[in-house]
Amino acid sequence: MDKSINRFFEDIGMRLYNGRWSWGAEKDNVIVLRTWEDQCIVRERRVAVLHQRTLVESVSAGLDERIQHLKAIWKGGVAAYTVIAVAVDPSTDDRSIKSYRDDLFAIDSLEVDEAGTVYARYSRVVKPRDFRGDAMNHRAAACDAPFPVDEDLESGLSSATVREKLPHMREWLIGAARTRSPVKYAEIMRRFDLWYGTLFTSLKQLGQACVAAREPVITALVVDKDTGRCSKGFKEVFGIVDDEAERERCYAHWAPARQEAAPDVPTDETGVVEAPVAAADDVREGEERLARFMSVEVRQHQPAFRRAVFAAYCGRCAISGCDIPETLEAAHIHGRDWREGHNQVEDGILLRRDLHTLYDRGLLDLSDGTARFSARVVHHYAYLEGSTVALRVEA
Structure with missing residues (x-):
């Protein structure tokens, strides 16, 4: 091509937020996505705009931006288009652009297939010179179903300071x-x-x-x-x-903590182990962290389960050790189902939100007390691969 795809976006007045990682652009109620030719089904007039595998595996900052763009199109009422690019090597995940079509396809709506891939339905081709005029009248239709991407999979880091x-x-x-x-x-x-x-x-x-x-x-x-x-x-x-x-x-x-028996455990005159007296500041801090954890919205009738699991793991993710309450979730151990009343502390494990998602989707195995990640995601979680899963503290 005579000019880069970034320059093409600039020339139609839709400059990319970041030329290195943006997957599309948004301005004045108009959204233009960049998609791939090999993921376009011409006979059905649709092109893939997001894959479920990308949601789990991608570390690109452009993913957050793409989700926000798709959310807006999903709601309808925006002028949506796509520019279709050709990859140098379509067989690799880390793609670079070989060329692109110097026109735009008008997106009429979005849809999701059984595999969870989000597709854009398009109707007609728009030349760059007609783009602005077309965008004044074109609007994508709203989708009836809920937006198919879990909020848990949005990191927000692409736009964070x-x-x-x-x-x-x-x-x-x-x-x-x-x-x-x-x-x-x-x-x-x-x-x-x-x-x-x-x-x-x-x-x-x-x-x-x-x-x-x-x-x-x-x-x-x-x-x-x-x-x-x-x-x-x-x-x-x-x-x-x-x-x-x-x-x-x-x-x-920062070595993983090892549980060791204390050499001298205080007891009372009956031989019963005395619980250590926590400092007032420690108690207040613990209560504050628990309150932050419990403030996150959950399913109805679940607060007792969440509170118990949070306490059993001392407010730390059983794998990463993360102690930020807002990022933690009480996950049900495989084979236990909250719908069947499995809501006791032994039914759960405290996990960081992204790890909870991987666990539920079968991309993280904890069955032998060691964290083992699927080959699909281990390259992003290598620092946690093989970590010992912390045991809960018995009350």
């Missing part, structure tokens, strides 16, 4: 530390949609928070792909010369 991403980045790095696995600069940039400027800012703030908390500097885990060492900026900002030693400190500090 650096400040909002920091807790997610810290949790991810802690997971890497627990498996003694450094990460590459390119990996963290791709996963959290960072460019070099925001990467430096993020790593600096994360490291400074560690210093303030008297923890090892967790950003020592982020290394160059060729040297396996931190950049010189790490030394300049934190004054740490030996980044390898700092990584070892991180591995030791």
Whole structure:
């Protein structure tokens, strides 16, 4: 093509939000999606716009944006179109664009097939010169069924600010530390949609928070792909010369907790074990975290089950150790069904929301007390693969 697809979007007045990862553009109640030629069924006049597999496996920031665009089209009342591109190698997931059709297909509606793939039905071809005039009158029809994408699968990280991403980045790095696995600069940039400027800012703030908390500097885990060492900026900002030693400190500090019997357990005069007296601040903090967890909307009649599971796992995900209440869910162990009244604490396990989704969809196995991820998703969860599943604390 004489010009890139990004330039094509600009020329029709629909500039992509991010030229590196956007899958479409939205402006003034008009949405233009980018789709693939090999996923277009010409005889049926429809083209795939989202696959269920992509929802679970993709780490592209463009996924969040695509979901928001599809939500708007699903509701109807917007002028929706697609530009169809040809992939250099359609057999790979990490595609690049070889060429594209320099026209637009008007989307009339969306639909979902039995496999969960979302398709756009199109009716006619619109030339770029006629696009603006056509968009004034064209509207996609609303769909009667509920939008087919679970809110749990929306990370929101593509549009989040650096400040909002920091807790997610810290949790991810802690997971890497627990498996003694450094990460590459390119990996963290791709996963959290960072460019070099925001990467430096993020790593600096994360490291400074560690210093303030008297923890090892967790950003020592982020290394160059060729040297396996931190950049010189790490030394300049934190004054740490030996980044390898700092990584070892991180591995030791965030090592998975091991349950060990206390050598001296206090008892009363009858020999009954005395429960330790928690500090008032600890009690208040625990109550606050439980309240945050319970504030998340759930199915009716489930609060007792959720409260019990949350307490049994001390408010931490049984796999990742995440302790952010808003991200945690009480999952039913395979073979137990809330509809059949299996709502006792032994029927559940506390999991981070994305892990709960993988578990329910058969992409995560916990049957032998070890986290084992499906080959479809393990490349994104390698830092948790083989993790020991925490046991619940008996009341």
